[in-house]
Amino acid sequence: MTSQRGPAGEGPPSQTPVTVSISTDADLEQVTAALRRTGLEISEIFEPLGTLAGRVPADRLAALRAVPGVEAVEPERRYQLPPPNSDIQ
Numbered sequence: 724m725t726s727q728r729g730p731a732g733e734g735p736p737s738q739t740p741v742t743v744s745i746s747t748d749a750d751l752e753q754v755t756a757a758l759r760r761t762g763l764e765i766s767e768i769f770e771p772l773g774t775l776a777g778r779v780p781a782d783r784l785a786a787l788r789a790v791p792g793v794e795a796v797e798p799e800r801r802y803q804l805p806p807p808n809s810d811i812q
Contacts, residue, residue, distance in 0.1 A: 738764070738778040740799035741787070745773045749792030757790045 743763070745754050751770060758775075759765065765777040779787060787796045 737781050739781045739784065740778050741776070741784070742797045742799075743775050743777070743787065743793060744795040744797075745775070746792050746794050747773055749773075754790060754792035758787060758793070761786045761790060763787060 741763070743758060745751055751768075751773065755765065755768065755775065758777075761779075762783040763777045763779045765775055767776040769775060781798075784796060784798065787793060
């Protein structure tokens, strides 16, 4: 078994947290299986909402969007605020 490595062999590739919305007329189990084959590590399935959360290498986002039955793939957005006592910029 080979392990995937990041740039210059340093650690695993960058994993991007994502939320995936699945079409209401798609079979959730089939779409979920296809997403796993595409590289998504699923952490939560919100079946009533047709949504799931997980992590995927950043270079696989387009492949997730191409899976039949997927309506949207939203990468997690992060915001960094300056410390409370820092100068206003």
